[in-house]
Amino acid sequence: MSTAAITKNSRYTLNNGRTIPITGFGVYQTPASKATTLVYEALKVGYRHIDSARIYQNEEESVAGIAQFLKEFPDVKREDIFYTTKIWNEEQGYETTKIAIESSLERAKDIQYIDLFLIHSSLTNKEKRLGTYKALQEAVATGKVKSIGVSNYGTHHLDELFAWEGLTIKPVVNQVELHPWLPRKDLQEYAKKHDFYLEAYTPLTQGQKFDDPELVAIAKKHGYSVVEVLLRWSYDQGFIPLAKTATVARIKPNFDVLDHVVLDAEDLKILDKPDSYEVLTWDPTKYEG
Template sequence: MTSKLTAQSLRKLSNGVSIPAIGFGVYQTPAGEALSIVSEALKAGYRLIDSAAIYGNEEEAGEGIAKFLKANPSVHRSEVYYTTKIWNDDHGYEATKAAIQKSLQKVEKSIGYIDLILVHSPISDKEKRLGTWKALQEAVALGSVKSIGVSNYGVKHLEELLAWDGLVNKPVINQIELHPWLPRKDITSFAAKHDILIEAYSPLTQGKKINDPELVQVSAELSKNAGKTISPAQTLIRWSLEQGFIPLPKTATVSRIPENLDVFGWEFTDEARKTLDKDSYEVLTWDPTVYEDPK
């Protein structure tokens, strides 16, 4: 499968909607820079932009998409996939309804609708989480939001949602921190059984593992095999693709945008797969997947 992937490849969600096989994240991208960085990412070939209410750059991300589409009329809005997320403070039916409207208002003028809304994390309680899902399902029924999913959900949080008697729309995505040092095989195998695609955030480990000796060695071996330089960052993004994940690399450096997308036309060797197949649990960001509701 991975040998045939290109920057234009699409993955099919359980609701029949297609999503790009790789995305561009705007976490920690200042609002004042998001418009230009999103436009540059789309210019380089990305077609999936991942934002969130808590990032404070939804409006600018939408404007960046609109700017690119205006300059490139051959690319249709339907070809660009925009994601945002409901923050923890807005869990619960009424609060989520209001949050959805806020997120819609920030992008309706620029891009018209939201392709995907995720529950940013399970941090609240069961009643609020399910109330949030009820509000999201209603948004899908109205057509202003095309698909819904979750982020930072552990197996128990996914089980809770899938067992809910009010479930109409299954989560199509679970977005979690993933990289060779945090493969989360319990969550990814559960998701595979239930036809939930996995998005990998912080696939570049926020730079914390870029100089890892094993990663550097694998990158050198892949470079030799591919006949061109493969950087550790490219190796990590390709690792996510090899696992069947949708990686969401981010960078504030414009020159690195095309480099992070140059992860096609070559693939891992068996030795590279073996070296980076780690049985570890090294969280480099935060870990709501283990969240327990207050007693």
């Protein structure tokens, strides 16, 4: 899909034929006590893509927000909403992953299935990574997990997966830290070559770049917020950004970015930093184990 044609309600078609909403709402660092409300409010605004993880300790609460919304808005069907969770490092390995998948499915029972299950990071070893992926492939066969993928994988981890003789289901995404200061051109090329999408976590830099002079100048030039500029940049790269906020009032402005925010060629040239490698969170993509 051309990024020029996208809207906030657009969906990309994954390599398995399923579709994913391009506007994602993440619940990283969201307390369980707030997750249900924030997810519900995000869905009310129009988000249809919720990204959780086992290590976030808010799977059950995120699912409750989805279930509550579906109950109150029957015109929206379960298949309209895309729910993601992830296998944490300590749970990797074939047998332990099977147990973890069942645990996540139990927490998701009120929404029947999980749309996307990811390996959360590469920080284990080859045997555990491939064992985890084997268990995820088997979960797809049950119909209770619809798509699988990876997160925080570097090109060498992807090489390991694609060279594995047991690979029968290609990853549909690799979720990594992405923003103008960490564009990961190598992973962009890899994703294009192997037909999967990059999901961008920390697309808003956790606020660490909000006072960057170039970013501020672009925002002032158009009358946008720096958040709007960062999200639009991410969409323009063909990424699926996962915006997160703990403030209900900020949910709608984040969701509405594609309605009115446009970056021109000069803006994109300024934000094009192909050689920048500024990690603002963690970087398992470089892990060699």
